[in-house]
Amino acid sequence: MSEKIPATDRRSFLKTGALVAAPLAAIAPVAALADDGSRAKLARLEDERAIEALHRAFLRRLNGKGVEACGEFGLDEALSSLADDPADEPRIAFGDDGRRATARRACKVELEAHFTGDSTLERMARHQGHGSHRHEEARVLVADYVKGQDGWAIERLRFA
Amino acid sequence: MAQQAYPDVPLFRYDYTDLSEAQVVARLAGPAKAGPTGKSGLAASMAGRTLRFVADGGPTLSWSFGPNNRVTFDGKEGGYGALDLDHVTLIAHLVPGTATGHAIVWDRASNLATVFELWFGGGPAPKAREVNRAVWHGYVAGPGDPPTERHKPTLRCEGRALAWTEDTGLRTVEYYCSVTYTHFVELDRLPEKRGYSAPADYVQLTEDLYAFARVEAEFSGLLHMYVYDANRLTSVGLRLGFDGLDSLEYYMFRGTGEWLGQNARFEKLGDFSADPLKIPDGKKGERRIYRPLATMDKMTPAEVDAVIAAGNVHVFDRASPMAGNGTASSAALAGKAFTIEYDGGPKVEYRMKGAETLDWRMDGQGGWTEARYNAWEMMPGAFIFGHLFEGTKNHDGHIVVVDLDAGLATAFHGFLNTPFFANEAGAETLFGKIVGTGIPDPGSKRHQRTTDLLGRAFTWEYSPGLNSMHLYSTPNTTSWIIPTPDGHFATEWSGSGDFIKIRDQLYFARWQEEACNGTLGTILINMRTMHDAGIGYHMGKQGGLSMSAVGAPARHAGKFDVARFFGDKA
Numbered sequence: 034m035s036e037k038i039p040a041t042d043r044r045s046f047l048k049t050g051a052l053v054a055a056p057l058a059a060i061a062p063v064a065a066l067a068d069d070g071s072r073a074k075l076a077r078l079e080d081e082r083a084i085e086a087l088h089r090a091f092l093r094r095l096n097g098k099g100v101e102a103c104g105e106f107g108l109d110e111a112l113s114s115l116a117d118d119p120a121d122e123p124r125i126a127f128g129d130d131g132r133r134a135t136a137r138r139a140c141k142v143e144l145e146a147h148f149t150g151d152s153t154l155e156r157m158a159r160h161q162g163h164g165s166h167r168h169e170e171a172r173v174l175v176a177d178y179v180k181g182q183d184g185w186a187i188e189r190l191r192f193a
Numbered sequence: 194m195a196q197q198a199y200p201d202v203p204l205f206r207y208d209y210t211d212l213s214e215a216q217v218v219a220r221l222a223g224p225a226k227a228g229p230t231g232k233s234g235l236a237a238s239m240a241g242r243t244l245r246f247v248a249d250g251g252p253t254l255s256w257s258f259g260p261n262n263r264v265t266f267d268g269k270e271g272g273y274g275a276l277d278l279d280h281v282t283l284i285a286h287l288v289p290g291t292a293t294g295h296a297i298v299w300d301r302a303s304n305l306a307t308v309f310e311l312w313f314g315g316g317p318a319p320k321a322r323e324v325n326r327a328v329w330h331g332y333v334a335g336p337g338d339p340p341t342e343r344h345k346p347t348l349r350c351e352g353r354a355l356a357w358t359e360d361t362g363l364r365t366v367e368y369y370c371s372v373t374y375t376h377f378v379e380l381d382r383l384p385e386k387r388g389y390s391a392p393a394d395y396v397q398l399t400e401d402l403y404a405f406a407r408v409e410a411e412f413s414g415l416l417h418m419y420v421y422d423a424n425r426l427t428s429v430g431l432r433l434g435f436d437g438l439d440s441l442e443y444y445m446f447r448g449t450g451e452w453l454g455q456n457a458r459f460e461k462l463g464d465f466s467a468d469p470l471k472i473p474d475g476k477k478g479e480r481r482i483y484r485p486l487a488t489m490d491k492m493t494p495a496e497v498d499a500v501i502a503a504g505n506v507h508v509f510d511r512a513s514p515m516a517g518n519g520t521a522s523s524a525a526l527a528g529k530a531f532t533i534e535y536d537g538g539p540k541v542e543y544r545m546k547g548a549e550t551l552d553w554r555m556d557g558q559g560g561w562t563e564a565r566y567n568a569w570e571m572m573p574g575a576f577i578f579g580h581l582f583e584g585t586k587n588h589d590g591h592i593v594v595v596d597l598d599a600g601l602a603t604a605f606h607g608f609l610n611t612p613f614f615a616n617e618a619g620a621e622t623l624f625g626k627i628v629g630t631g632i633p634d635p636g637s638k639r640h641q642r643t644t645d646l647l648g649r650a651f652t653w654e655y656s657p658g659l660n661s662m663h664l665y666s667t668p669n670t671t672s673w674i675i676p677t678p679d680g681h682f683a684t685e686w687s688g689s690g691d692f693i694k695i696r697d698q699l700y701f702a703r704w705q706e707e708a709c710n711g712t713l714g715t716i717l718i719n720m721r722t723m724h725d726a727g728i729g730y731h732m733g734k735q736g737g738l739s740m741s742a743v744g745a746p747a748r749h750a751g752k753f754d755v756a757r758f759f760g761d762k763a
């Protein structure tokens with residue numbers, strides 16, 4: 034099941050909280066939204082907000098229920114958690130038709146290897162009580178999004 | 194197999210008697226009354242004393258020592274032995290009529306004490322002949338306030354190696370390469386001068402003085418322990434247990450040591466914790482003792498044949514956790530054709546059809562057979578590659594190093610159907626030359642066995658969380674030790690090894706996991722790039738017959754100068 038967030042209309046967008054309102058105010062005062070350029074910018078911001086919400090929903094699902102709950106994305110089974118790098122600004126590039134987008138986000142992934150094999154070292158590790166190992170890596174998560182009638186959805190996830 | 198006190202076969206091949214506890218008690222009866230012997234005489238300084246030992250979280254024990262090495266413990270009188278090492282006395286006795294005893298390490302200056310409670314039978318050791326021990330730290334009660342300090346487990350010994358000579362004349366090289374294990378080479382008792390690994394205790398008594406104890410788990414079950422002075426290189430010790438003829442060894446000894454050096458430790462700086470494998474709520478004396486023979490697959494030739502006939506054969510067709518940090522394989526052999534002529538062995542013709550496919554033919558007979566291979570070029574012109582000889586009776590495989598610039602080749606020939614377990618890999622080393630267009634003729638020159646790796650230790654980081662250290666402890670032994678996640682090297686085992694020099698700083702090494710998972714491990718070590726590439730040859734019930742990649746970056750942990758202990762073998 035893909036994550037889908039309904040596309041927002043202008044009214045619902047303007048009702049949202051300070052996290053969204055602040056960048057909007059920085060771009061254009063509400064009173065100036067009548068011209069065509071402002072409408073396009075607003076639509077883009079709505080799309081970006083929807084994509085970010087989709088991303089947050091994905092993170093909740095992955096980190097709360099595990100990678101097996103995100104099976105449709107074919108992620109590495111060793112992935113045990115993912116967190117955005119707070120120092121990184123996500124980069125979202127939209128397709129010309131505005132119905133596709135690709136986001137690149139720096140993140141920290143935690144990978145867990147289970148030593149279930151029959152190599153001698155894996156057997157020894159299990160003997161020591163160390164049947165698995167977690168480690169963190171810095172990665173870039175590349176997410177492709179597509180906008181359908183029901184709104185935006187994650188089409189594909191991969192690590193660059 | 195003829196019974197021998199010290200077998201001339203590897204200890205993992207020797208059939209030690211499974212003594213019952215009653216048999217053990219019967220064999221201990223006389224020695225318990227007499228006390229241990231001592232070649233250099235025993236101390237009489239305990240006569241007339243009573244020791245009351247108070248253990249932290251353990252028992253309170255009392256001994257009354259009389260004249261003529263008599264001791265009364267728990268209402269039973271028997272013999273004891275004592276030896277002084279400066280201000281520390283080591284006392285040993287067995288309790289008559291039981292399979293129990295003690296080794297008491299008493300610091301007369303501080304009244305701190307460590308008691309090794311010893312017993313045969315009743316577990317946790319699986320066999321009655323294997324000595325159990327529980328280590329208690331505490332103090333000897335005296336007239337004043339109890340001391341607040343304690344002896345303690347230590348990692349300070351980790352990485353050291355010493356060569357000890359007992360007053361019996363027997364010599365042992367002891368590599369303390371782990372916090373929980375040791376690796377020892379009994380130079381005079383064991384004809385092959387192989388190294389073996391054993392669970393060990395390391396206790397710091399003072400800055401100078403340490404107590405050490407190992408139990409030959411999986412083999413004789415003997416306890417060998419001593420207190421040693423790291424500065425003066427002297428020791429006093431106790432040996433207790435049954436040899437290969439089931440005769441009791443129960444004696445105390447003095448030793449003199451030779452400092453062999455100190456390898457690197459890999460704990461985080463400032464981490465002095467020394468009990469990395471603690472078992473929560475463990476039974477008395479319980480510890481993590483690796484018993485690989487119990488857990489390895491044991492297959493008959495028919496079972497091996499059936500698994501292979503069913504197609505459970507994997508040659509570089511799946512990711513190997515042993516090569517997560519390995520080097521990229523090489524396609525540079527593709528298109529080459531050559532013959533390797535092994536001295537006293539086969540002539541193997543090769544047509545390297547592609548990066549992962551070759552044709553081989555043996556001794557110029559029969560047709561060509563296609564096989565999958567992988568190759569790694571570890572120095573320019575020097576490759577390691579491996580493949581199976583499909584259809585051979587023993588499911589042979591060759592792991593070959595070819596030096597195309599020198600015209601030399603060496604192979605580790607792996608095979609199944611050893612007399613011990615059909616799925617356990619046997620191995621032999623083949624030396625030869627390469628014949629092919631543009632390849633120089635080396636004449637009679639061959640790669641040679643080397644002692645360059647003898648006494649050397651490398652860590653190997655195969656993939657996240659999967660690391661080990663190799664210690665090449667003797668000319669025919671490879672030992673491997675694995676760390677805990679926080680860098681304490683801990684569980685250890687060992688097997689047969691062979692070590693070949695290919696070029697300066699390029700070595701071809703192998704180890705056999707005999708009576709232990711059965712793998713033949715091979716690596717080509719480049720000490721200039723500190724990386725290896727290798728191949729594991731393994732047969733198991735689930736995984737079938739496999740050749741898989743091995744590869745890891747190395748750290749050089751150190752090198753001990755031990756060649757002089759191995760004579761001609763070195």
